[in-house]
Amino acid sequence: MTSAGDRLVATTRLRERARRQEQQEAHYHEARVLLLIDRFTGPKRGLDGLTKLAKLDFLLRYPVMLERLLVEAGIAWPAGAEPASAERLSVESRMTRYKYGPWDHRYYTVLGSLAARDLIAYGATDRAEFRITASGAVAAAMLSETDEWVVVAKRIALLKKHFNKSGTTLKTLIYNRLPDAVDRPWRTEI
Template identity: 40%
Template sequence: MALEFFELVSSLDKNEDIHLARILVLLKAFQREDEPALVGITKLAKLDFLLRYPACFETAMIARKVSPKNLRVAEFEHATIEASMVRYRYGPWDHRYRKFLNLLAARGLITLAVDGRTVVIDLTNQGTMLAQKFSESHEFEDVTFRAGMLRKHLDLGATRLMEFIYEEFPELNNMQLNEEIELGALA
């Protein structure tokens, strides 16, 4: 049974469309009128880290004074992750973010702009409509809820968000660069 579960999680990690859909839902949650959804890939990575690790999402929300009973994190989610992330120079990171963003841009779902050294990410009208469809689907109910909670409680600048992650998950500081993050290391 455990091997079947591992194989399922592993196959999901290889399915890029799952990651692209989750990123669209996250961008939709942070979408603003007359402003880009997110400024900086580092901010995207930090927020996505919390979406992909439900136990870490719960820890972060409790640190922001949200009651655990309002978080809708199931017990089994304390021992699961959606996909691997590694300790990167700026914290949790998936080496495929640039690829994911380029795929979304090539499909006309997001726009990417560069402001100095910062990548500015926003949804196109087509991306907004698709993100809305995902957000309304049962399959993305938890992701949509959590993305909304992140917007409400952790809509911080990239630097402050990075500091928050390191404050709440000091274990990340002790990891080697490019070392895969294991849920047990953060529990």
């Protein structure tokens, strides 16, 4: 039989493990969004709008969906960027179906965290614009060279080359070409 003290220690350990796992997941999403903003920041503009960010992130997180668009357009995966077998059977982290298609409730927290650490800055436009900062560019360059992130960086380069469109255009593309991603009730996982 366990004592109240033993149960308290076990509960504390479980909570600490859950907190660490939550932090790791937050860092993972921050890194992916940082790489996207870095690649889509140009000399005069950043990544323009939450809709564009969400749709690019959707294609990044669901490589099988991206592959369908690539095949339709006659575009090949760059060497080393194609989905692995495991990716064809699963999704790295689910998104939710909202009014304008795929969305992740973490965007506000992720963007706020990146801005608070001076890795990104908000641009001054009528819509949300996200720009990489000097320290963010250094962090993104270091991340994109690691084994864990090199494939993601290649996929983001592919997105930049072939899908650097407005958020509205990307939303329409996903609605028209990937209806199974949006033909579901709002607030359900994709």
